[in-house]
Amino acid sequence: MQVDAIKDKVAIIGTGCSKFGENWGMSADDMIIDSVKEAYQDAGIESDAINAAWVSTVVSGYSGYTISTPLKLPHIPVTRVENLCASGMDGLRNAAFAVACGVYDIVLVVGVEKLKDSGYSGLPEFFFHPAYGQGYTAPGRWALFATKYFMTYGIKPEDGKRALGKISVKNHYNGTFSPKAHFQKEVDLEKVINAPIIASPLGLFDCCPTTDGAAAAILCRADLASSFTDDYVLIKGFGLAVGPGLGKEDIDYQYDHLPETEIAGKQAYEAAGIKDPRNEISLAQVHDCFTIAELAEYEALGFCEKGAALDEIENGRFTLKGEQPVNSDGGLKSFGHPIGATGIRMCIDLYTQLTGKAGPRQIKDPKIGLAMAQGGHPGMLLPIVTILGAR
Amino acid sequence: MKQLSSAQIQVISDSPLNKGEDSMSTIKSIGAYIPFHSLKLEVLAKAWGGGSQIGEKSVANFDEDTITMALEASRDCLKGIDKGSIDRLYFASSSTPYNEKQSASIVAAALGLKKDILTIDFTNSIRAGTNALQVAIDTVRSGSAKNILVTASDCRLGAPGSDNERIFGDGAAALLVSNDGVISLEDNYNHTNEIIDQWRVSNQPYVQSWEDRFVKTEGYQANVKQAITSFLKQNKSTSQDFNKVVIYAPDQRSHLGICRTFKFDPKTQAQDPMFSRIGNTGVASCLMMFVAALEDAATNDRILLVNYGDGCDILSFRVNNKLKLDKEYKGIKGNLESKVYISNYEQYIQMRKIIDMEGGRSRPPMVSSAVAVYRDRKMIYQLTASKCTSCGRAFYPPQRICLYCQAIDEYEDLMISDKKGKVFTYCKDQLAGTVDPPLIVCVVNLENNMRVFGQMTDRDPDKIEADMEVDFTFRWIHGAGGFHNYFWKFRPLR
Numbered sequence: 001m002q003v004d005a006i007k008d009k010v011a012i013i014g015t016g017c018s019k020f021g022e023n024w025g026m027s028a029d030d031m032i033i034d035s036v037k038e039a040y041q042d043a044g045i046e047s048d049a050i051n052a053a054w055v056s057t058v059v060s061g062y063s064g065y066t067i068s069t070p071l072k073l074p075h076i077p078v079t080r081v082e083n084l085c086a087s088g089m090d091g092l093r094n095a096a097f098a099v100a101c102g103v104y105d106i107v108l109v110v111g112v113e114k115l116k117d118s119g120y121s122g123l124p125e126f127f128f129h130p131a132y133g134q135g136y137t138a139p140g141r142w143a144l145f146a147t148k149y150f151m152t153y154g155i156k157p158e159d160g161k162r163a164l165g166k167i168s169v170k171n172h173y174n175g176t177f178s179p180k181a182h183f184q185k186e187v188d189l190e191k192v193i194n195a196p197i198i199a200s201p202l203g204l205f206d207c208c209p210t211t212d213g214a215a216a217a218i219l220c221r222a223d224l225a226s227s228f229t230d231d232y233v234l235i236k237g238f239g240l241a242v243g244p245g246l247g248k249e250d251i252d253y254q255y256d257h258l259p260e261t262e263i264a265g266k267q268a269y270e271a272a273g274i275k276d277p278r279n280e281i282s283l284a285q286v287h288d289c290f291t292i293a294e295l296a297e298y299e300a301l302g303f304c305e306k307g308a309a310l311d312e313i314e315n316g317r318f319t320l321k322g323e324q325p326v327n328s329d330g331g332l333k334s335f336g337h338p339i340g341a342t343g344i345r346m347c348i349d350l351y352t353q354l355t356g357k358a359g360p361r362q363i364k365d366p367k368i369g370l371a372m373a374q375g376g377h378p379g380m381l382l383p384i385v386t387i388l389g390a391r
Numbered sequence: 392m393k394q395l396s397s398a399q400i401q402v403i404s405d406s407p408l409n410k411g412e413d414s415m416s417t418i419k420s421i422g423a424y425i426p427f428h429s430l431k432l433e434v435l436a437k438a439w440g441g442g443s444q445i446g447e448k449s450v451a452n453f454d455e456d457t458i459t460m461a462l463e464a465s466r467d468c469l470k471g472i473d474k475g476s477i478d479r480l481y482f483a484s485s486s487t488p489y490n491e492k493q494s495a496s497i498v499a500a501a502l503g504l505k506k507d508i509l510t511i512d513f514t515n516s517i518r519a520g521t522n523a524l525q526v527a528i529d530t531v532r533s534g535s536a537k538n539i540l541v542t543a544s545d546c547r548l549g550a551p552g553s554d555n556e557r558i559f560g561d562g563a564a565a566l567l568v569s570n571d572g573v574i575s576l577e578d579n580y581n582h583t584n585e586i587i588d589q590w591r592v593s594n595q596p597y598v599q600s601w602e603d604r605f606v607k608t609e610g611y612q613a614n615v616k617q618a619i620t621s622f623l624k625q626n627k628s629t630s631q632d633f634n635k636v637v638i639y640a641p642d643q644r645s646h647l648g649i650c651r652t653f654k655f656d657p658k659t660q661a662q663d664p665m666f667s668r669i670g671n672t673g674v675a676s677c678l679m680m681f682v683a684a685l686e687d688a689a690t691n692d693r694i695l696l697v698n699y700g701d702g703c704d705i706l707s708f709r710v711n712n713k714l715k716l717d718k719e720y721k722g723i724k725g726n727l728e729s730k731v732y733i734s735n736y737e738q739y740i741q742m743r744k745i746i747d748m749e750g751g752r753s754r755p756p757m758v759s760s761a762v763a764v765y766r767d768r769k770m771i772y773q774l775t776a777s778k779c780t781s782c783g784r785a786f787y788p789p790q791r792i793c794l795y796c797q798a799i800d801e802y803e804d805l806m807i808s809d810k811k812g813k814v815f816t817y818c819k820d821q822l823a824g825t826v827d828p829p830l831i832v833c834v835v836n837l838e839n840n841m842r843v844f845g846q847m848t849d850r851d852p853d854k855i856e857a858d859m860e861v862d863f864t865f866r867w868i869h870g871a872g873g874f875h876n877y878f879w880k881f882r883p884l885r
Contacts, residue, residue, distance in 0.1 A: 131767070135823055135825070136823060140823055144834055199832075248844040250786075
């Protein structure tokens with residue numbers, strides 16, 4: 001196994017994104033077309049340049065026809081990918097490997113989710129055992145982790161809630177610079193802390209919204225990238241760790257760290273040749289479905305020591321002007337979380353920052369970006385880490 | 392065990408006077424269950440007006456029904472008893488969750504009883520509990536079975552604002568009838584009497600009654616008086632020959648009336664019908680009182696049991712040896728020690744599903760599959776874990792490949808519903824759909840070095856903390872698929 005075989009083999013040459021939000025007037029098809037149209041324009045190509053395509057969705061379509069019908073794709077290989085909340089990033093990952101092996105020159109990756117047709121808030125049930133595992137919610141599963149994390153490190157619940165609140169405030173602030181974000185409004189820390197409880201200790205502002213949206217990226221062989229555009233980024237490496245997923249039933253799991261995420265991070269660092277993620281990674285997109293998830297991911301990905309996240313939040317390390325900005329477009333919390341689109345949306349932010357096109361939220365001279373999209377819940381996580389580098 | 396010839400059985404069955412010389416058909420163990428929730432009657436007075444009301448009644452939680460309560464009483468009864476020895480289960484109730492589909496089979500499944508046993512539901516009369524007990528004793532005497540678990544459970548609804556709403560309480564009792572027990576049936580008397588005094592038409596939720604005076608005088612008083620008089624004559628005894636008298640009555644006044652007629656001392660001789668503490672528990676009532684009487688009964692005590700409903704059942708017992716109660720036994724007294732009060736009428740009618748609450752648009756509907764429930768019946772009903780025979784570690788839900796040593800298909804079943812544990816981490820989920828938000832979700836480490844994930848019921852949301860001790864209780868979880876889905880939940884130790 002050669003973990004770094006993917007490094008610098010594939011470039012992202014264009015991206016596109018629909019408006020994220022409660023898109024009552026838009027179908028999945030509308031959002032797919034909006035995102036792909038923009039990606040074609042950004043890459044300077046037309047649909048006949050595409051050799052193959054991947055579409056990621058969890059509940060908003062089946063098969064390759066999810067995109068081939070609205071996009072009128074001309075009888076090319078199209079694959080549908082589902083891997084929980086990491087679906088979008090896994091589509092991109094699979095597409096990248098296909099390009100790296102040389103079969104295809106240019107491919108399209110699309111992620112889409114149309115959640116607001118369902119008639120309820122929150123995500124659909126993924127597990128259907130009649131007795132066991134039904135009736136639980138995503139915030140509840142992360143709240144179990146938050147409570148135990150606070151206990152492990154002797155954090156008073158009010159101090160823990162304040163630290164989580166600061167993550168929410170940061171991501172809301174970052175979202176104000178993203179015109180396509182679900183929310184573009186700052187929130188006050190006291191309002192965040194005092195918001196209605198969803199699953200203690202997580203309140204309303206600790207939870208990402210239920211969002212409709214689509215995101216697309218055009219990938220091509222790295223050696224061809226400059227023939228299309230000067231604004232491209234290079235894929236440095238991936239990590240993906242899927243295990244038994246039985247932590248919530250395994251007495252050996254301590255519920256205060258994210259083992260799968262740690263492993264996926266290590267894989268990606270090895271592939272990309274990163275020795276010191278805290279200092280080598282200029283900016284990151286992490287999976288802030290809940291604020292506690294972002295907090296735990298700082299530690300799992302080696303941005304800080306275990307147990308040090310509260311101090312780092314306090315000193316502003318992960319803010320837009322901090323040493324290692326995280327979720328510079330607002331993250332899931334503010335940009336929104338249409339499941340199949342999220343991993344691609346994360347890579348779009350890195351692409352935008354690494355090509356210097358992020359406008360008022362531009363980070364100064366970033367070299368390496370990390371994106372981590374993560375399905376499941378503590379004890380059964382499905383994290384994918386993607387590392388991108390400036391050309 | 393010596394088998395009786397059919398001729399001998401005939402003699403015993405027909406004999407009006409067995410006087411305890413036959414010791415083979417007796418009660419070996421007892422158990423009871425009273426729901427954790429209690430409703431002060433003043434809450435009803437506040438809702439509907441009327442004078443101040445003293446007392447309270449037990450109320451089944453939203454996730455309890457006659458099956459789950461009977462199971463709790465049965466578990467109490469079988470503490471220290473080999474479950475493999477049970478060869479019949481008789482379930483009695485007037486409020487079974489199913490009209491077509493047995494309740495006894497679900498109780499047997501959740502208890503983990505063996506499969507080659509006879510299970511029977513006794514229903515449709517308040518006498519169903521004593522009917523089942525009497526048939527069980529007859530069965531054991533006949534030699535057809537050695538150990539029969541009899542459980543009676545009721546969860547009746549009175550119409551909002553009615554007297555019955557105030558009077559009815561919820562609970563369950565269980566008795567193990569065995570050929571090597573310590574309390575024997577001395578004598579019995581039965582009569583049947585057709586009268587429309589109290590009834591519930593199929594598919595109607597509320598018990599109905601004819602005019603109060605008719606029900607109490609021509610129904611209850613006339614029948615019970617005649618039955619006790621006939622019994623005493625048959626048994627050649629007087630009302631003072633009994634140390635305890637367990638008398639079912641529809642209400643406190645009717646109970647006092649019978650005591651007065653026969654000069655049963657209401658303080659010392661008559662068993663407390665517990666109207667002011669748990670209410671009238673219907674089919675369970677007489678047997679719950681009997682269990683309470685047996686908790687205190689001394690060797691050589693004589694106990695008279697009187698039940699009413701479309702006729703009368705009278706059974707008289709002798710305590711050959713005082714019952715030895717298991718150290719974990721809860722019974723009536725133990726259950727009464729812990730309770731939480733329902734705060735208002737709205738909470739009560741939600742719990743008893745008297746109104747359909749708007750479920751909200753926050754969560755997708757539950758789904759179920761009769762096939763999956765059938766396939767996983769051991770995992771669901773018996774809470775059966777897999778115990779790896781290679782490394783020895785147990786896991787729930789059961790795994791074919793061991794998480795710890797990767798051994799494939801090397802495991803045995805381990806029923807864990809009797810294990811206790813401590814909360815490792817928890818959350819209070821306001822988003823999850825439940826009748827009593829927040830849903831308490833727990834990760835619990837069990838005493839046998841394994842972990843189980845699940846929900847907590849019968850809890851005070853303000854008193855949830857890490858390391859609190861919990862055990863398992865069997866509950867209704869949802870009605871998806873159009874049938875009742877049951878599963879185990881955690882419960883703070885009562």
